[in-house]
Structure formats: structure tokens, C-alpha cells
Amino acid sequence: EPAPVHWPGDDGTPVHGLLWRPTRETKTAPPLLVDVHGGPTGQATVTWKPWPQYFASRGWAVLAPNGRGSTGYGRAYTQALAGEWGRLGVADVAAGIRHAAAQGWCDPARVAVTGGSGGALTVLLLCAHHGGLVRAALSMYGVTDLFGLAETTHRFESRYLDRLVGVLPDAADRYRDRSPVTHAAAIRVPVLVLQGDTDPVVPLAQAERLIGAIRAAGGTIETRVYEGEGHGWSRPDTIADVYERSESFLRRAVLDA
16 A cells, blocks of 8 residues: 655645555665656545556555645645646656655666656656656656647536636747647657547647657657557556556666666
């Protein structure tokens, strides 16, 4: 089971999260997998989650940040993300990685970050702005372009970005600055992009733009597009491939590098 943890944000505000420790003892500090939830106003919870269990059983510590904007810690904590998506969450995750290293929870030279959907936006911006903290990143059906998201997102989240980022066209500069594709050239760590080709929320075109931009800048990127998959994974063969492909990528990029 995970332990509740917290660390100071860049302004001293306590930031919350969950920490799964490796299920087997290691002679040295373990590698750390930081798993950023989506939403972005979602929450990492203490329920059965195969993803952290899978990696904890293979010697990884897993940190699931519930940075500001997450639910579960009061209204003010969630509302803190208003106008701040793409900045505040990135800072909170970076602070969590530094804290994990200072507390001896992990080997600071072996840190990877993963996330899906809105969590992947945080992951990719973290790599662009705090690349020295991580060795590799995994983006699953990730938001890479906020302009595109504003145009294509589903009805349930229509106008969601008005509160989280700002109202267009006045906030166009903010949308551009907080879109990972804008900073693709600054992403110098290896990235694995996993995407469904029928995703109605974050279409394949978002992944393709990021992939092209990183490759054009000389970065290292691996990709896999799953036929018939949408915003998340549904088929057993897809899920099995995601786990196997992700573990292989992280082993090569972090453990064997």
C-alpha cells in the first residue's frame, strides 16, 4: 500500500502525494517512477492500481503527486489551478522529485515520469523546463497542444480551459507557452509516446505534432499507435503491450543508461 507524503511547493504551500515503495529490498536507493494523474483536477487515490504495483514489484519506487489542482484536499487546493494549468502542476511535481531525492526515497540519477492525458502535459513540460531532474518520460494519449484541445475536447469538458488556462483569444500567449509542442526542442530526454488512433478527446494529430517537433530538433522519441483505441486502453492485448513496452523503454533509458 502507498504511504501519504507531502513536500513544500515553490511558495512553501504543502503539496500532497502517495508513495509506493519497492516490494523487494535493494542495496541502493531505488529508481523512481513519477506517475502524474490526469484531469488535471483528478486525484491519485489509495485503491488497487496495477500500474504502481507492476513497477513496485520490479524494484521501482512510485510517486503519485497530487499537486495543487487535485481534488481531495479542499476547495482552495483544487481552485489554486485556475489560470495556472501548465505552470503550477509542473512546479509541484519538480518540487516532489527534489524532495524524494533529499529524503532518500530514490536514486536521483534514475528518475522517470509518466502520465496520461492532462498528466502527460505536465510530464512533457517538466522535461522541457526541468530536464535535469529526469532520465526519461512516457506520454500516453497526452495533451501536447492546448489550442487543439480547446477545439476538439469532448462536450463534458467544453470551456474547461477557460478556467484552467484562460479565455481565448485574450489568453493566446498563455496557451502557446503552456503547450508542450512549443517547447519540443527543449526536451532532450528520451520520450515514449503511446496513442490510440481513434481518440476523440486528444486526437492522434496532437501526438504526431509532438513527435515531428522532437525529431526535427534531434531529440530521441519512440512511438506506438494502437489501432481502434481511444482516450485510454480497452483491449487486453493493448494493455499487455503498454506494460511490456513501457517497462522495456524505462529499463533501457533509465536503468541501463
